[in-house]
Amino acid sequence: MNVQTEITKTTGADYDAVVIGAGFGGLYAVHKLRNEQGMNVQGFDSASDVGGTWWYNRYPGALSDTESYVYRYSFDKELLKRGHWKTRYLTQPEILDYMNEVADHLDLRRSYKFNTKVDGAHYNEETGLWSVVTDSGQTVTAKYLVTGLGLLSATNTPSFKGVDDFKGRILHTGAWPEDVDLSNKRVGIIGTGSTGVQVITATAPVAKHLTVFQRSAQYVVPIGNTPQDEATISEQKANYDQIWDQVKNSAVAFGFEESTIPAETATQEERERVFEAAWQRGGGFYFMFGTFCDIATSQVANDAAADFIKGKIRKIVKDPQIAEKLIPNDLYAKRPLCGNDYFDVYNRDNVTLADVKSDPIAEFTTNGIRLESGEEHELDVVIFATGFDAVDGNYVKMDLRGRGGVTMRDTWKEGPLGYLGMMEVDFPNFFMILGPNGPFTNLPPSIETQVEWISETISTMEESGVKSVEPTVEARDAWVGTCREIADMTLFPKAESWIFGANIPGKKNAVMFYMAGIGNYRTAISAVKDDGYPSLIRD
Ligand code: N01
Numbered sequence: 093m094n095v096q097t098e099i100t101k102t103t104g105a106d107y108d109a110v111v112i113g114a115g116f117g118g119l120y121a122v123h124k125l126r127n128e129q130g131m132n133v134q135g136f137d138s139a140s141d142v143g144g145t146w147w148y149n150r151y152p153g154a155l156s157d158t159e160s161y162v163y164r165y166s167f168d169k170e171l172l173k174r175g176h177w178k179t180r181y182l183t184q185p186e187i188l189d190y191m192n193e194v195a196d197h198l199d200l201r202r203s204y205k206f207n208t209k210v211d212g213a214h215y216n217e218e219t220g221l222w223s224v225v226t227d228s229g230q231t232v233t234a235k236y237l238v239t240g241l242g243l244l245s246a247t248n249t250p251s252f253k254g255v256d257d258f259k260g261r262i263l264h265t266g267a268w269p270e271d272v273d274l275s276n277k278r279v280g281i282i283g284t285g286s287t288g289v290q291v292i293t294a295t296a297p298v299a300k301h302l303t304v305f306q307r308s309a310q311y312v313v314p315i316g317n318t319p320q321d322e323a324t325i326s327e328q329k330a331n332y333d334q335i336w337d338q339v340k341n342s343a344v345a346f347g348f349e350e351s352t353i354p355a356e357t358a359t360q361e362e363r364e365r366v367f368e369a370a371w372q373r374g375g376g377f378y379f380m381f382g383t384f385c386d387i388a389t390s391q392v393a394n395d396a397a398a399d400f401i402k403g404k405i406r407k408i409v410k411d412p413q414i415a416e417k418l419i420p421n422d423l424y425a426k427r428p429l430c431g432n433d434y435f436d437v438y439n440r441d442n443v444t445l446a447d448v449k450s451d452p453i454a455e456f457t458t459n460g461i462r463l464e465s466g467e468e469h470e471l472d473v474v475i476f477a478t479g480f481d482a483v484d485g486n487y488v489k490m491d492l493r494g495r496g497g498v499t500m501r502d503t504w505k506e507g508p509l510g511y512l513g514m515m516e517v518d519f520p521n522f523f524m525i526l527g528p529n530g531p532f533t534n535l536p537p538s539i540e541t542q543v544e545w546i547s548e549t550i551s552t553m554e555e556s557g558v559k560s561v562e563p564t565v566e567a568r569d570a571w572v573g574t575c576r577e578i579a580d581m582t583l584f585p586k587a588e589s590w591i592f593g594a595n596i597p598g599k600k601n602a603v604m605f606y607m608a609g610i611g612n613y614r615t616a617i618s619a620v621k622d623d624g625y626p627s628l629i630r631d
Pocket of ligand 1 (some may be wrong): 155156157158244250252283284285286287288292305306307308341427477478479590592595
């Protein structure tokens with residue numbers, strides 16, 4: 093390991109590269125650029141330590157819904173060998189431990205300034221450098237700007253009348269403080285997405301009373317979080333070469349083989365058998381992509397999967413009126429949800445379901461929440477599990493200016509664009525990790541894929557003396573068009589969710605993902621590199 097202080101090679105710059113974020117993306121970028129290319133890199137993160145999403149989302153029940161053996165980096169054999177986990181899925185504290193272990197192993201912390209938020213970054217056409225401005229009043233310059241801002245990290249907190257009058261505590265799952273104790277409290281949770289499902293199932297057994305404010309009922313399947321024996325873990329570790337090969341050539345990168353069998357042509361008995369086996373196995377992505385190949389593309393198949401889950405809800409939830417409120421009436425085409433005995437929660441005496449679609453939240457009162465019908469729920473704590481201004485949220489909040497002072501806010505005013513999910517027109521030497529129109533997968537393998545491409549692109553530039561790169565308008569528009577075409581082949585655009593920006597009032601509906609899978613994505617971005625980057629303008 094190279095532990096010396098690096099010297100900036102870029103003439104006139106403070107650093108060769110600035111990396112924003114100390115999550116999975118930022119940490120790996122610092123490793124590639126500093127440890128492998130010998131660049132002088134400055135990292136920033138608003139949190140007090142590494143972890144990114146997993147630093148902020150400390151709410152009870154926070155868990156990865158990707159299995160432990162593939163929710164990690166693949167690039168370091170030593171880290172893979174050392175990997176340790178007890179259950180099929182990793183809890184938030186375990187993921188944070190893992191990220192700390194990575195930071196220690198690769199000596200990454202010394203390149204970071206923590207507790208430091210980047211307020212803006214401006215590209216100077218004369219110097220060819222980025223000026224990065226932080227909330228501590230510091231400005232640093234660098235040739236490259238790499239952003240790992242997080243796909244789901246700009247929190248969405250809807251405004252409600254009277255919030256300031258509420259005497260109790262208000263929390264958002266995505267900015268969870270350390271000092272929260274929900275035991276014996278009257279807790280209200282707004283939101284029933286992936287986060288809501290996790291925090292609801294974790295809170296119900298400890299709260300005095302839990303009221304769930306549900307706007308949209310959800311299709312939730314079991315996660316199947318079982319203990320994992322040493323023999324299975326050893327076998328997974330012994331097979332990592334094949335496992336990563338499969339993951340990186342798959343569609344969703346969750347470690348299972350996606351099904352190639354259509355539900356459309358399967359008999360009713362066959363569908364029941366396959367869905368029941370998946371229900372017993374657990375896993376949201378498995379249920380949608382491991383059972384049949386057409387659930388996300390065929391209405392017939394989608395209805396079959398949705399009907400199966402609806403049947404389960406009716407069987408599990410004892411009160412038929414509550415069961416009906418929990419049954420979704422839209423199609424099964426959001427990011428698939430899974431949870432630990434989620435629907436059983438509604439059989440508990442200390443849990444109330446408030447259907448705020450039929451009876452919306454009117455206002456917060458001093459003691460709780462009042463619905464439009466006048467029904468009041470007295471609460472000590474209200475938890476907003478209301479999600480994120482996903483994908484472009486952090487980019488448009490920041491004062492990000494490219495060539496000629498053009499702002500990202502303006503460039504994306506009709507919705508985010510982005511080339512290969514990593515670059516943008518008029519933003520030279522600017523590389524986004526998980527930017528708009530990147531793959532829709534288990535994220536660590538996609539993050540690795542992008543960071544490796546970014547690092548190789550930068551290395552090629554340095555070797556050939558190229559001062560700047562940025563995509564052409566034609567290449568960017570063609571990529572966005574491709575993403576739109578692929579998305580339109582699926583049912584996802586027909587469901588209202590954050591995937592197309594539908595969760596934020598006033599946000600333009602836009603394509604934000606490349607939905608043809610990580611394997612095809614890797615092929616597409618490798619071709620750009622192998623062909624000598626014909627789609628990039630070089631200076
Ligand atoms: O956010 P969401 P999330 N009044 O937007 C409701 C990842 N993740 O944080 O559906 C009342 O999905 C909203 O209602 P509706 C994962 O990618 C991963 O749960 O808009 N309700 C919905 O129920 C996931 O997809 C893990 O009608 C309001 C909820 O709030 C993504 O994060 C774990 C409202 C928001 O759901 C986002 O999930 C957790 C209002 N005004 C999250 N506004 C893993 O397992 C919003 N809602 C790895």
